[in-house]
Amino acid sequence: MFYSIFTKSIMTKAYQVILCTFPNMDLARQCAQSLVEKKLAACVNILPAITSVYAWEGQIETAQEQLLLIKIPAENYVFIEDFIKQNHPYDVPEIIALPIERGLPDYLQWITNSCHVMP
Numbered sequence: 001m002f003y004s005i006f007t008k009s010i011m012t013k014a015y016q017v018i019l020c021t022f023p024n025m026d027l028a029r030q031c032a033q034s035l036v037e038k039k040l041a042a043c044v045n046i047l048p049a050i051t052s053v054y055a056w057e058g059q060i061e062t063a064q065e066q067l068l069l070i071k072i073p074a075e076n077y078v079f080i081e082d083f084i085k086q087n088h089p090y091d092v093p094e095i096i097a098l099p100i101e102r103g104l105p106d107y108l109q110w111i112t113n114s115c116h117v118m119p
Contacts, residue, residue: 014074015100015108020084020093021052021065028066031087035070040080042114045069073117074099 018041022028025048032044047067054061072080074097081095100108 013108013112015103015111016072016074016077016097017100018068018070018072018077018080019096019098020068020070020088021050022068023063023065023089025066027089028068031084032068032070034087035080035083038083039114039116040076040083041070041072042111043071071100071111073112073115075117076115 020031022031025046028046032046035041035044045068047069050065050067052061052063052065054063070080077097084093084095
């Protein structure tokens, strides 16, 4: 349970935004569609054409990628991580979860209602 001094409200559930990049729009859309259809995520935003600069196998690489912003109840994280690892073309996909510290209560409830909250 989280207490916010700014909103004077209590968040009784934990929520996350997961960041995940894909090499092209088709794969990004397929993943986003599947996550929402399977009710693992409430919403997935696709930010197209980001440029990533990273070190890989001793080289500095630059790539055009698509960034997914995946909104979930925190208890679904492990299931989404497994799904992405099984369906992602990268050897080591970017899967980073950030906590949602505050949010519009109605929106957070919508996330809960839109997902099968996994045990």
